[in-house]
Amino acid sequence: MKNSFIRYSLAIVLAACATGAMAQQLKTTQLSAGMHLIQAEVAVTDDQREVGLMYREKMPANAGMLFVFGAPATQCMWMKNTPLPLSVAFIDAAGKIVNIEDMQPHTLDSHCSTKGVPVRYALEMNLGWFRQKNIKPGITIGNLPPLR
Template sequence: MAAGCLALAASSIALAQQATKFPVISLNAGMYVIRAEVAARDAERQQGLMFREKMGANEGMVFLFEAPAGVCMWMKNTLIPLSVAFIDENGQIVNIEDMQPQTLDSHCARKPVRYALEMNQGWFKSKNIKPGMRIEGLPR
């Protein structure tokens, strides 16, 4: 009986930690279309891509901040390697950083930004998308 209760408790915890899906929008980075989940509220930004085991080739998550701010990201409970583009209020990429899974290292914007866009690690580099370029379709 105790083993059954432990198994039930473990499955309940696993269910609570399953990846939460957020509303999806389309963004454009040059000729590339990104299917981006939107994390606009504080709780959504805190959850981010935690507990995800994979992400599609042109999928990502855009973090929307109320106003331009000094923003840092980390990878607590994030299982996949990601690259993050920090983006100003005009949609221009400020800097791009690679992040390793399950670390608490801070990766910060070089100036105040309104958005952060996380993609599979290496996505920006493989598409030749660099700081100074624009991301179109960002939510306001």
């Protein structure tokens, strides 16, 4: 019984550490979408993009996560271990939104940019944010970080 309790306690501590590591401190930037300002965490490395918004329970109304990709390509997002319902805008190198997809929590469905249109960024916001602000494909996102 004592060993079971110790193993259980250790598992809880390890899970908490892993979750804390997942909520890594990322650089932030202020983006613009028309007259709307967005405070976005920026995921640039493979590890940062892989973790994304996993394990996040909530996100402020005008906050999001910007994924920066190393090369122009079709990109896909998923919601593994992500409890927040999100919308994602796929954005080309010039900052123009190519398409927007809604994503449900804890799913492994792929949500991809329009095939044949290479993107360099993806911006995840709370579900419906783009629709509520009347932000559609073709609109440009301003103040994106420079590409490498």
